[in-house]
Amino acid sequence: MRVLIIEDEEKTADYLHRGLTEQGYTVDVAREGVEGLHLALENDYAVIVLDVMLPGLDGFGVLRALRARKQRR
Secondary structure (H helix, E strand, O other), X not given: OEXXXXXXXXXXXXXXXXXXXXXXOEEEEEOOHHHHHHXXXXXXXXXXXXXXXXXXXXXXXXXXXHHHHHHHO
């Protein structure tokens, strides 16, 4: 199962990445909203862990963009 973590807090992102990887998940990490949105649109993730307060594009903006794109398909 593939998981995307969009989190700018380095320790939190690393902790989640390490724990999920140890459980057998494939994990990608983005440190800002624009990067996270790009990864979410380019890849197929079973789960996205999304922080609300992100640099650039906040978590709500990422979510709105993802919903808008997915509804058009």
